[in-house]
Amino acid sequence: MPSTTTLHDAPNIPAPIELWERNTVLKFFGGDKPLHISTLYRGIGAGIYPKPVNTSGNTARWLAHECRTALKRMIDARDQPKPGKPRGRERRRIDP
Secondary structure, three states: OOOOOOOOOOOOOOOOOOEEOHHHHHHHHHOOOOOOHHHHHHHHHHOOOOOOEEEEOOEEEEEHHHHHHHHHHHHHHHHOOOOOOOOOOOOOOOOO
């Protein structure tokens, strides 16, 4: 029976790093309607989406595990109750 090595068995063997191109990232976060590139970069600036890794002069790639983590963070934030905001104008009380 052949033996398999996992990261837990051999900590010095690095896990394969999966790099995604920009179009893959746009589709990953946008689904059937991919994000617009401007939306992606605004989200990167706001800390919503992960920053790309420059692999050469004009080439950028995203780490797949960072994209998955960002999406999980968005899902977790969606499921958290949001603090209530008062609706409408605050009324002043008139003491008689």
